Amino acid sequence: MSEQLTFYFNKFSHYSHKVELALIEANAPYKAHQVDFFNLPEWFLKVNPVGQVPAVAYGGPSVEPDDPSPLSAKIAESDVILEFLADLYPDSGLLPKDPVLRAKVRFFINANAKHIEDPLYAFIRKNEPYENVLKGIEFIQGLLEEGSDFTVGDHYTIADACITPHLARLKTITEHDIGNFPVGMGYKLGEELKAPKFAKFMKYIQRTLERPSLKQTYDEEFVITLFKAFFPARAQ
Ligand SMILES: N[C@@H](CCC(=O)N[C@@H](CS)C(=O)NCC(=O)O)C(=O)O
Structure with missing residues (x-):
């Protein structure tokens, strides 16, 4: 069983959409949590201090998405997350081997x-x-x-x-x-x-x-x- 992955997104966000596509294409198990960036909840700054979606919390204990654990790795920036997913799922083909x-x-x-x-x-x-x-x-x-x-x-x-x-x-x-x-x-x-x-x-x-x-x-x-x-x- 791989580590837990929580995907913070907003349906309006095309940057979030990129990550969602990669998660699906990799057949990755994940928990999705929508963040209202027009009315940003305070706790979300623990996930991404810049306050932007998408972001992911990876690893650490399984917790409620709105109570992120300090033990999980927090990763932001859609293109960085795409690379991260390709690294997590090397057999997905998301990044070629060559x-x-x-x-x-x-x-x-x-x-x-x-x-x-x-x-x-x-x-x-x-x-x-x-x-x-x-x-x-x-x-x-x-x-x-x-x-x-x-x-x-x-x-x-x-x-x-x-x-x-x-x-x-x-x-x-x-x-x-x-x-x-x-x-x-x-x-x-x-x-x-x-x-x-x-x-x-x-x-x-x-x-x-x-x-x-x-x-x-x-x-x-x-x-x-x-x-x-x-x-x-x-x-x-
Ligand atoms: N460069 C970032 C851009 C992310 C971004 O601009 N996200 C928007 C939603 S599409 C956001 O969270 N805006 C809220 C804010 O900037 O406060 C990425 O690629 O992830």
């Missing part, structure tokens, strides 16, 4: 933060140009192998887990036109992505979103409701 492929996974994770996360949420939240999203996608597309189901190698890795939450949200905002941008810009981005030059990326999105771990964890109606609440009034 050093070159491992480096490629890590490179992809780094590129995802810079070329997908940053421009995508700057567009959704701050109405920064969607052209930056397209540029980022072009870069990421260049890393994808033709015909491969996964970002790196022939197995689902933490590189897939780290980008999937954003691909799901990209699809949602372009199909429902929800974000802090002028009406129609979400649809416009969606139309641009239909160009033949993005075909490889779009096929990858399609395959990724068909994955059972994504279907099990992505509640699109919930995301739509929440995004609408966050971005109710937009410039015309």
Whole structure:
């Protein structure tokens, strides 16, 4: 029996979503506890002094999640947790054994933060140009192998887990036109992505979103409701 693992998350958090996908893909036993980061409970600072989700408590005695033990290891930062899970479950394939492929996974994770996360949420939240999203996608597309189901190698890795939450949200905002941008810009981005030059990326999105771990964890109606609440009034 492995050590206990408690996963602190919030359903709204795409960073939490990455970790949830990796936990499911590794078939890891874990206890999940939702943290309201809009009304952060004091005890959570014992898990992550920065007050952010996701975080995990690993090892130590089995305790109630809202009474974390000082004996468990506390780990934060989604990409660090992804690596931690890959180390905990070396047979899961979350990180390949081959050093070159491992480096490629890590490179992809780094590129995802810079070329997908940053421009995508700057567009959704701050109405920064969607052209930056397209540029980022072009870069990421260049890393994808033709015909491969996964970002790196022939197995689902933490590189897939780290980008999937954003691909799901990209699809949602372009199909429902929800974000802090002028009406129609979400649809416009969606139309641009239909160009033949993005075909490889779009096929990858399609395959990724068909994955059972994504279907099990992505509640699109919930995301739509929440995004609408966050971005109710937009410039015309
Ligand atoms: N770099 C962190 C970012 C985590 C993050 O920003 N989490 C948000 C939720 S999506 C949060 O907990 N926000 C509450 C706060 O910053 O007080 C990671 O990758 O885990």
